[in-house]
Amino acid sequence: MVGVSDFPFLSVLTGAPLVGALVVAFLPRAKPEPNGSR
């Protein structure tokens, strides 16, 4: 198993969805209107 890749394809491929998951989970969302209607 020789030959290190110039670009970290697999790290990016593995990490990108995780970053996406964190963004989706913690992205601030618009709060419902005070009267309760969305």
Add this chain to the structure above:
Amino acid sequence: MWFAYDAGGERFQFRESYTWIPAWDARFTFAVDGIALVMLLLIAVLVPLVILASWHDADASKRSVPVYFALLLALESTMIGVFAAADVFLFYVFFEVMLVPMYFLIGSYGGQRRQYAAVKFFLYSLVGGLFMLAAVIGLWALGGHTFSWQELLSADFSTGTERWLFLGFFVAFAIKAPFFPFHTWLPDAGGAAPAGSAALLVGVLDKVGTFGILRYCLPLFPEASRWFAPYALAIALIGIIYAALLAVGQNDLKRLVSYTSIAHFGFIGIGIFAFTTQAGTGAVLYMVNHGLATGLLFLVVGMFVARRGSALVSDFGGAGKLVPLLAGVLFFAGLASLALPGTAPFVSEFLVLLGTFTVNKTVAVIATAGIILAAAYVLWMVQRTTQGTLNPALTKVDAMRRDLTLREKFVVAPLIALLLLLGFYPKPVTDVINPAVQATMQDVDKSDPAPAVQEASR
């Protein structure tokens, strides 16, 4: 990556390696061979389609919609990690972490008996993981105090040690796949999970089991693999017939599809342990094609269930009269699942049976019975759901009058196109798989019997 990968080049490409835990010689090493690459491609195709198909799945659960999609993305990340890992310890970590998002997807967003199914899924996988942990520790202790896959490849174990280590890995992978008799968690998990999650569970996550056998069991423990092969073939054969018979008797659509998958995993198992390049290539191709076909089947079944509010076959009947397009897609997905010629699974099933027949005619002949049973359970399911007299109860459900929406068409169209394309022209995928399978066969010190072309010309 697909285009940058050199199929005729080095066995492992896109290699990265970073120091992680020096005391254990555990490194953060990523690399892919042809087998891992096609699995990454399957993830790249399936996950976006599953996200699109699941757009409204979480709405009904009254739980957080963003968390649902975050869990799907986290699951994607761990699935990529498990296929990309080239360090045994890193693989083990991803193998275990992968359970967490799926546990919450089933337990929080699933249907009836979701918590029972989630706990059962978690416990089964955890027990398998414990077997593997024991084997991983043994591998490190006896294999030269390293977790490097490449270095462990040249480790020399005594026969007894090798067989025990093989068994530790194999049990974990047999539960994950799942093979008979470790399969009972899958119908529960597949039946309770949201359709999109179930498609990923059966389409990709379970392939970690068969991938693990190819990547870890065969190359690291070649003598034990050869010794265990007859037993593995036996449980694969039992799985094909037993799961197919259970599928025939199922009244729950999602459980039925889960049972069909257990039968299909039997074919993959046969392909792996037949130890021929043809059967091995067929098995890996089957992993891809099964992901596409069963993924489509689960997603379409999910569309039916979302409309009807029930997964029971007996709650449908004549649905094709109300939703002809959707019924047509279910029919196509069913035909692909039973490996009809012209669809991708046919090529892989044919390769598995052909490759097995050259070395073990009995196994190939018995496995062929699974094809007949597959036709029975698929056609009977399609017939009872979409054909025949229209169930009057269906006409009272407004959602059942809504055929495929534009979003749903975008979900099913790529899968149908790929199933047809790979059914007629699988070469781009087999060219990538073949060198990796040949290398695995060399690892296990097995060579193909005389080429079929020469046999035919005599």
